[in-house]
Amino acid sequence: MDMCFGWDLGGVNLKLARVEDGQIEAVLQSPCPALAEPRRFDLAVEDAMRIVGDAEATHAITMTGELSDVFASRYEGVAYLVALMRKTVGAAARFYGLNGFVDAHQAIAEWETVASANWHASAAFAATVEDCGLLVDVGTTTTDLIPFKDGRPCALGRNDGDRLTEGELLYRGVVRTPVMAIAGQAPFKGRMQGLAAERFATMADVYRLTGELPGDADPFPSADGRGKSLGDSATRLARMLGRDTEDVDFVAWKALAHFLARRLLDQIEADAREVIEREDLPPKAPIVGAGCGRFLAVAIADRLERPYHDFADLTPCADDVHGMVARCAPAAAVARLA
Incomplete structure (x- = not known):
């Protein structure tokens, strides 16, 4: 079974989408107010991993959480989140940047293209359909x-x-x-x-x-x-x-x-x-x-x-997650793009 998890690591919400054989089967959104300490990100990721389990899959990751006040700079935020996901899912982590997916090393080297690139992922996916x-x-x-x-x-x-x-x-x-x-x-x-x-x-x-x-x-x-x-x-x-x-x-x-x-x-x-x-x-x-x-x-x-088109209508998804797919568009987008 072809499986991919799409992550959107936000400073307000963590969003996770699971794609199996081209269809989005599950979507999770968890509050992640990381204003006090970076450990809040760790806890949100740990909670999400209970759903991921030990499934062998690609993990496509985008972020906006590097803008959180807890980090002194955007670079520091990107470095922290990249290290967190590299530690959590290992070599399966692929980070979305404005020029496409990169590995953890490239994500640090090209951090400015990775920082807050989730909007680009959503539009890039929409452009494959419309x-x-x-x-x-x-x-x-x-x-x-x-x-x-x-x-x-x-x-x-x-x-x-x-x-x-x-x-x-x-x-x-x-x-x-x-x-x-x-x-x-x-x-x-x-x-x-x-x-x-x-x-x-x-x-x-x-x-x-x-x-x-x-x-x-x-x-x-x-x-x-x-x-x-x-x-x-x-x-x-x-x-x-x-x-x-x-x-x-x-x-x-x-x-x-x-x-x-x-x-x-x-x-x-x-x-x-x-x-x-x-x-x-x-x-x-x-x-x-x-x-x-x-x-x-x-x-x-x-x-x-x-015309109005709902984001969730751009991709096959289970009926019970239709609304959440549109709400968690970047996570769904990186999972489908990957």
Whole structure:
């Protein structure tokens, strides 16, 4: 049996996909908040290996975890994660870089092509199925806007800094992003008022109130460490306005959430339009949606009057993992590419 495991080592989530004979059979996502110490990565990998077992397989690995605050530099992060996976799965480890797969030694030598290359893997796989299109991967923390055509990604940025410059990366997602990063003002009682520049609430609170956030998309502590009911989320949003939920009817807090959700959607749409125009993608080139926030990719496709294709529909996968394949696109992509 031909088997491959695809790993996406993130600083927020570890994602793992298992491919058997060309079909994705299993997908795992595990929170990996490695802000305190590198050992958090080790524990997440150890937990995942309980599922891997002793199966003989190729291990295709990509990462974003080198950006974690626990490392003094991106190079240090890449070196740590490469060593961890080399120790864990041995010579079966293959690391995805912008120029293809490399072994552990090459991954260290060419670390800048390996660091945060998971977006490239997802677009590279999409380009093996679709003639051209725009990958819109909306996650907990970031949004990738990656054009592809002629069988390959055609992004101008090669790293996160350059992609931020080119509008191919927005450091905004549907869970962890502080509300203060989305808007400086919001309507309240018929007037615009300023929002607090404080992490009182996150976009997870916004999308809970709009009803769009998948139930298992937010495994992280809330901004105030309290619950995640609609009332709790409204309370945190009220703090952003320096107010209490009792100041107005509950419907007003839902209206505020919808306003903030539209602001983020507007920001993604603006960058998507620029990338599409720059690359002259034809009108029928689809939006390929991925990530736990791909409901925004669906909305972008509707606004741009383009077809929408779900990432999970690009590859054979078991019915019970269809949603997770789209949510864990980089892990699925490296497994299929390998």
